[in-house]
Structures are given as structure tokens and as C-alpha cells.
Amino acid sequence: MSIDELQLLVDDLAGRLRRSVAIDDPSIRLLASSRHFGDEDSLRVASILNRAVHEEVSRPLLALGIGTWIKPGSARPDVPGSEKRLCVPVRCKSLLLGFLWLIDSEENPLTESDVEMAEDTASRAGIVLYERLLRHERSNARRESILRNLVSSTPEVRTQAVEDVVTDQLFAPRPMLYQVIAAQRDTAHSVEASDDIAVQVAMQEALDTLPTGAGLMVADKSRAWILLAFENIPTPQQLKRVTERADYRFRQLSGRDSRFVLGVGDTVNELGAVYRAYRSATAAVRAALLVPSLGDVARWGHLGPYDVLLRLSRDEIIGATQVSPVKALEAADKQQVLTTTLGAFFDNACDIRRTADLLRIHRATLYQRLKRIEQITGCSFDNGDDRLSLHLGLKMKSIAEAHDSSIG
Structure with missing residues (x-):
């Protein structure tokens, strides 16, 4: 199925309800919207023009726990001039893939029949988005395999992976600097599979804060890591923006007390040395998990004696x-x-x-x-x-x- 089918679903529901309809992704970025029927408010117009809402709006909405909803519910954005909305979670196989929104004003309230039709459309939209997710994952399979090989313990495997990175043009051909940021949730206190999904989504969205083509991700259940490529040495502010985004999104999506830590590795100047950046990043994660006083974001080279001690098994x-x-x-x-x-x-x-x-x-x-x-x-x-x-x-x-x- 193509994303055009998502648009068809939105337009069909809008035509039957005679109401404007919008579907956002889990970060409340617009995926599809219908034409208006005079029920739009300033927030809906801004969302369509900008393809997203400002974080000042999305943060309180997500803080309501809509990321954990399995049934429709009401939400009122804290924005002057905005109307109450029906939020219908778009899910497939328990995965949260987005939100379907209908404006539910006092002048034109939704009926039970309206909500049922919205739920049906959200269910079908979930299938569309799930299939798109599967296609995306298949297209990422080779890239993820190359990245895993890039940090292999076998030199020959790493050498071949470097050649594959160049052949597949995963990064720009000019000289780059590479950085690894690793993440892990503490599985000792939570075994929820949804928290593993939260790790992956959080790291992917952290990667999305950077320009397209600046990084790639590998995820493995409760762990994930991203390889970043920069033309110049990344600034502390750049790295902080990535780690803060990952931490913020994990806490939004997990809704639990599961501890989530990140490790920032060394910066290296060639693909063949990425395995060193990876090992230092995962060691920093290990330090954060083992020594809570270090905080939830640990940077290799800034861990005091643990930089030395954690080189030991x-x-x-x-x-x-x-x-x-x-x-x-x-x-x-x-x-x-x-x-x-x-x-x-x-x-x-x-x-x-x-x-x-x-x-x-x-x-x-x-x-x-x-x-x-x-x-x-x-x-x-x-x-x-x-x-x-x-x-x-x-x-x-x-x-x-x-x-x-x-x-x-």
C-alpha cells in the first residue's frame, strides 16, 4: 500500500462526516489531512501549513498519555482559539503508529456513530502505516547489517563493511568524522515489550533532529545505537540536542519508571575506526547503568576512574x-x-x-x-x-x- 491510500482514507471519512480529518505520526507530525468543512480552528490550519505543531502544543498533548491510549478520548490543546478534539490512536499489532484527529466543538459535537466511523478508519490507517513500516524496515535491513559488521570483532568483516558503506553511499564521499551514541533501558525493573519499542522510536527521533543523511541507526530490543557523521567535530550542543530528544521521547512513550541511559563515544576520523567509537559508547552506557551517580547520559572520556575500570570485564x-x-x-x-x-x-x-x-x-x-x-x-x-x-x-x-x- 502507498501513503496515497492513507489520504484516501482521510478524504473518505471527511466526506462521510462532513468534517475535517487529520492523521499525525506518533510525534504529532502531519501525515495526511482532508479539506476543510468550516470546522477548522487556528491550530489545524497551522498544522497543515507547517506539517507539524509546535513543541509547546505537542508536549502537553503527549503528557496526557495519548501515546498509551488504545481507545478514543478527548483532548483539548492549550492554545487560544483551539477546540476540543477527539484523539483516536492509530495502531496495528499493538504498535502506536499515529493519531487520527477530529474537532469536537460544542456547536457541532460528535455522535457515537461519528466516533465508531473514526475508529474504523483509524484501524484501516493502522494497516496502511504498518505495511509502510515493514517496507521501511526491509529497506533498512541491508544498512543495519552493514553497520553491525562495521563494529564486528573480526577485522576482515569490518574491512568489508567499510567497502559496503562506500559502495552503498551511506554517507557523503568527502572526509567525515564519526560519532556513536548508544542507548539502553534498564531491563532489571521492566520487561514491557512496549518499552523496547519506545527505545527504538526515541533513538530514531533523536536521529531525525539532524540533517538527512547525517546518521543511521541499529536497534536490538532494549538497546539501540546511532552512527553520526559530521564534517566538523560535533559540538557539545549538537550532541546534547540528540541525547535530550531521545531521553524526552522515551519518557513520553514508556509512561513507566524504566530507566533509560545514553552513552556518547569517542569521535573517530575514519570508517575503519567506528568500532572503537561503538565500544566506547557502549562502555559509557554500561557506566551509566552501573553507576547511577554518573547520571543518565555518560560520555566516554568524562567518566573519571570509570574510563579505566570499565575497560575490564x-x-x-x-x-x-x-x-x-x-x-x-x-x-x-x-x-x-x-x-x-x-x-x-x-x-x-x-x-x-x-x-x-x-x-x-x-x-x-x-x-x-x-x-x-x-x-x-x-x-x-x-x-x-x-x-x-x-x-x-x-x-x-x-x-x-x-x-x-x-x-x-
Whole structure:
């Protein structure tokens, strides 16, 4: 089916109802609209002229939860001069593919029969859009395969993928810089399949914030990543716009407490090095999942000690914790008082006053605890290497515990 069939459905419903009809995509960007019957308001006219509504309008509409609706409902845009609307979700196989809108004014209210006809049209529109989605996915299959090969662990596969990128003209032939942004939702707290769809839609729409041809996406259930191509080094503002859009759309579509994190990798100057950008981006995602204090957007190269520690595998990290002096401290400190004190001491740059204030204890008590830590671990705070061993031991301990509780 072609998109023209969507227009035919809209025109048919409009003719039967003698009302203007519009269908938007899930981001409230116009896909098809009918002619007017004198019922249009300023918002409908602006939508047709701009092919979308401003974010000041779409944000509160989406905040109503229309992305999770399975039945028609009323929505009133917070725009002067706009009328109440009937919003009919356009779905197929449980996928949200758009919204069908009818203006429902007090002067000309919709009847039950009108709503039923709108539901029927939305159902048929869902089939049209679903088939278009399938065609789009088939056309993307080769590109996605090439991208997966581009980050393969096998050098020969990567070399062939670079040739395929050039042959298929996936990016401009001139020299480019490449950046990978990876995303993952925390599956430890949510197993909803719809959240996986939210990840994919969020990343695709984040990609759409850039000029056409600037990037490609790979999605795999709860994970996705995009490869971006720039002529110049991407600015922090450009990358922030992409990550903020992805985060915003995921939270709109998920409607749950599922945690969604993003990782920004290194910038590389050739296709053959994209696998390095990919690995650093996925490592940044791993850091964000394992260490919540880093925030929901982590950038490789800005993770402090985790830039180094997360180069180790899970088994290597757990193995290192077994020989760390912190292991002895953990065994002797059943209430975790000394371990908490040590963490606060390092987090405050070994400043006695700030640490004591944070823990709400007397400085003499802090000195006693630090002395006890030295006795248990055999380390001295006057020795730089001993301090480093204790600090790294704490960091590896937190990562190992996060592995066990989250994704281990």
C-alpha cells in the first residue's frame, strides 16, 4: 500500500462526516489531512501549513498519555482559539503508529456513530502505516547489517563493511568524522515489550533532529545505537540536542519508571575506526547503568576512574575485588560504617573537616575510624599508592555489586 491510500482514507471519512480529518505520526507530525468543512480552528490550519505543531502544543498533548491510549478520548490543546478534539490512536499489532484527529466543538459535537466511523478508519490507517513500516524496515535491513559488521570483532568483516558503506553511499564521499551514541533501558525493573519499542522510536527521533543523511541507526530490543557523521567535530550542543530528544521521547512513550541511559563515544576520523567509537559508547552506557551517580547520559572520556575500570570485564572486576584491601575491610565491617566513612573521605578529597561535617560526626571520631581502617587493611593514608589501592578498591566494589544486582 502507498501513503496515497492513507489520504484516501482521510478524504473518505471527511466526506462521510462532513468534517475535517487529520492523521499525525506518533510525534504529532502531519501525515495526511482532508479539506476543510468550516470546522477548522487556528491550530489545524497551522498544522497543515507547517506539517507539524509546535513543541509547546505537542508536549502537553503527549503528557496526557495519548501515546498509551488504545481507545478514543478527548483532548483539548492549550492554545487560544483551539477546540476540543477527539484523539483516536492509530495502531496495528499493538504498535502506536499515529493519531487520527477530529474537532469536537460544542456547536457541532460528535455522535457515537461519528466516533465508531473514526475508529474504523483509524484501524484501516493502522494497516496502511504498518505495511509502510515493514517496507521501511526491509529497506533498512541491508544498512543495519552493514553497520553491525562495521563494529564486528573480526577485522576482515569490518574491512568489508567499510567497502559496503562506500559502495552503498551511506554517507557523503568527502572526509567525515564519526560519532556513536548508544542507548539502553534498564531491563532489571521492566520487561514491557512496549518499552523496547519506545527505545527504538526515541533513538530514531533523536536521529531525525539532524540533517538527512547525517546518521543511521541499529536497534536490538532494549538497546539501540546511532552512527553520526559530521564534517566538523560535533559540538557539545549538537550532541546534547540528540541525547535530550531521545531521553524526552522515551519518557513520553514508556509512561513507566524504566530507566533509560545514553552513552556518547569517542569521535573517530575514519570508517575503519567506528568500532572503537561503538565500544566506547557502549562502555559509557554500561557506566551509566552501573553507576547511577554518573547520571543518565555518560560520555566516554568524562567518566573519571570509570574510563579505566570499565575497560575490564565483569569477571576481571570481581576478581580484582577479591584481592583488594577493601575486601578485608568489608569482612571486618559488618555494619558498613567504616566502608561508608572511607567512601566519604575519598569523595571529599580526603578533607577531614568536610568529611566529618558530611557524616555528622566529630573530627576525633573520624580520625579514630581512619586509624581503624589502616589497622584492618594494612594501608597507610600517608602512602599515595595505598590511598590509590583503597580508592580503586571501593570503585571496583561498587561496580561488582551493581553487576550482581542489575545485569549480572
